[in-house]
Amino acid sequence: MLVQSIHFQARSKEKLADERLQRNLRRLAEKFVTARASAMQEIDFEATREAAVDRRNRTIERLDLWIELFEEKATARGATVLFAESAAQASEIVVEIARKHEVKTVTKSKSMVSEEMALNQALREAGVEPIETDLGEYILQINNNEAPSHIIAPVIHKDKEEISELFSKVHDKPKLTEIPQLTREAREQLRPKFLGADMGVTGGNFVIAETGSVALVTNEGNEGMVTIMPRVHVVVTGIEKVLATLEDFATVARLLTRSATGQSISNYVSLLTGTRAHGEPDGPDHLYFVFVDGGRSSLLGTDFQDMLRCIRCGACMNHCPVYQKIGGHAYGWVYPGPMGSVLTPSYTGIEQALDLPQAATLCGECHVVCPVKIPLPDLLRKLRERQFERHLRPWIERLGLSAWVFLATRPKLYRLVFGVANRVLRLWAGKRGRIGSFGPGNGWTDFRDFPGPSSKPFSERYVTWQAQRAFAKSATNPGPR
Numbered sequence: 077m078l079v080q081s082i083h084f085q086a087r088s089k090e091k092l093a094d095e096r097l098q099r100n101l102r103r104l105a106e107k108f109v110t111a112r113a114s115a116m117q118e119i120d121f122e123a124t125r126e127a128a129v130d131r132r133n134r135t136i137e138r139l140d141l142w143i144e145l146f147e148e149k150a151t152a153r154g155a156t157v158l159f160a161e162s163a164a165q166a167s168e169i170v171v172e173i174a175r176k177h178e179v180k181t182v183t184k185s186k187s188m189v190s191e192e193m194a195l196n197q198a199l200r201e202a203g204v205e206p207i208e209t210d211l212g213e214y215i216l217q218i219n220n221n222e223a224p225s226h227i228i229a230p231v232i233h234k235d236k237e238e239i240s241e242l243f244s245k246v247h248d249k250p251k252l253t254e255i256p257q258l259t260r261e262a263r264e265q266l267r268p269k270f271l272g273a274d275m276g277v278t279g280g281n282f283v284i285a286e287t288g289s290v291a292l293v294t295n296e297g298n299e300g301m302v303t304i305m306p307r308v309h310v311v312v313t314g315i316e317k318v319l320a321t322l323e324d325f326a327t328v329a330r331l332l333t334r335s336a337t338g339q340s341i342s343n344y345v346s347l348l349t350g351t352r353a354h355g356e357p358d359g360p361d362h363l364y365f366v367f368v369d370g371g372r373s374s375l376l377g378t379d380f381q382d383m384l385r386c387i388r389c390g391a392c393m394n395h396c397p398v399y400q401k402i403g404g405h406a407y408g409w410v411y412p413g414p415m416g417s418v419l420t421p422s423y424t425g426i427e428q429a430l431d432l433p434q435a436a437t438l439c440g441e442c443h444v445v446c447p448v449k450i451p452l453p454d455l456l457r458k459l460r461e462r463q464f465e466r467h468l469r470p471w472i473e474r475l476g477l478s479a480w481v482f483l484a485t486r487p488k489l490y491r492l493v494f495g496v497a498n499r500v501l502r503l504w505a506g507k508r509g510r511i512g513s514f515g516p517g518n519g520w521t522d523f524r525d526f527p528g529p530s531s532k533p534f535s536e537r538y539v540t541w542q543a544q545r546a547f548a549k550s551a552t553n554p555g556p557r
């Protein structure tokens with residue numbers, strides 16, 4: 077998928093002015109945030125996430141070993157395991173598989189890795205028809221191959237009326253108004269495609285080393301039709317998606333659906349192992365696993381290794397105040413929200429995504445809800461540091477930061493300069509105590525007033541607060557007399 081994160085600022089402005097999008101994005105809080113909070117009451121969240129962190133870390137720390145074990149087990153059950161260094165190479169491999177098996181049509185279930193690979197485009201160029209079968213992805217495909225805007229709910233940016241109009245136009249049928257009617261119409265369109273497909277492509281929520289299986293977690297059941305009916309099944313997945321054991325999967329699965337949609341468990345959890353055995357009524361004759369590196373191995377052993385634990389639940393974006401206002405398309409690549417703001421620069425190059433590490437308030441909510449404790453705010457800060465060191469931020473910002481560092485390391489001068497600035501700003505704020513327009517801070521004051529500073533700066537308050545605290549401590553614990 078083409079990286080367009082360079083247009084982040086312009087796109088964000090567009091999205092903020094789009095009233096329909098703003099209305100649709102409110103569903104994030106209604107649908108996912110509340111549901112997640114109540115689903116987490118069912119388990120001991122902290123203990124389960126600690127266990128999940130351990131289980132994800134143990135494979136990531138020895139990825140080579142666990143992938144090798146997976147390859148051995150999967151091959152023993154008739155699968156072929158292939159590796160691609162880049163997303164583009166992974167696409168070529170899938171196209172090659174399609175050619176080898178004389179495939180004309182491919183049914184697909186939702187896979188963000190296949191978005192990285194721009195797989196649909198590669199298949200079309202090779203004369204193979206790809207058909208998205210996840211309802212959200214199907215809607216996007218018939219809308220001129222639009223990109224998903226969320227990793228779990230790809231059409232969260234659209235409302236029922238938009239989808240209804242689209243179906244009526246594309247299916248050439250009367251406009252329907254109810255969601256069950258719309259889903260039935262999509263099912264009628266997709267059913268013959270399922271029956272006629274030569275090859276099925278899925279992602280893999282996880283692959284399990286001890287059994288050589290792929291775990292698929294979905295709500296619509298389309299992945300069953302995609303994996304069982306065609307004669308060829310191809311799994312495309314990132315190299316980091318390996319779990320050591322089925323028990324590890326059971327632990328992580330307890331967090332995945334609760335974090336993603338607020339469900340205790342999703343409607344369908346499939347564990348698929350090997351090709352169709354002799355006497356079995358269904359399943360593929362040929363099974364391939366295509367592992368994609370695409371920048372992942374470059375994170376191993378670095379400050380960003382924690383990011384590889386990600387289980388793609390989407391909780392960080394659902395809770396992010398920035399994502400909640402601009403949606404996923406503004407981020408300009410496959411992964412939006414806080415996880416995308418780390419992954420896009422890490423996988424595609426920091427120069428391609430200069431604004432993404434800044435697209436965060438650093439409120440910390442993404443870290444609080446992340447089921448595998450990825451320190452997203454720290455990682456965003458580290459990316460900002462790298463940008464600063466490599467002179468990738470605008471000169472005015474670098475000058476401002478250098479000036480601040482100069483002052484902050486000279487306390488007397490700091491107090492003098494900020495004392496003067498404090499007085500000037502208080503005069504400016506006047507009796508109202510607010511500044512309506514402030515040159516360098518216009519990005520803020522165009523939309524809201526800037527509060528005037530307090531007469532007692534934070535540094536002074538902090539000293540007072542510490543003295544009070546020390547006094548309170550000595551009063552409650554007077555020590556030996």
Ligand code: SF4
Binds near residue numbers: 386442445
């Ligand atoms: S970073 Fe954490 S919260 Fe965000 S998608 Fe990944 S696992 Fe979920």
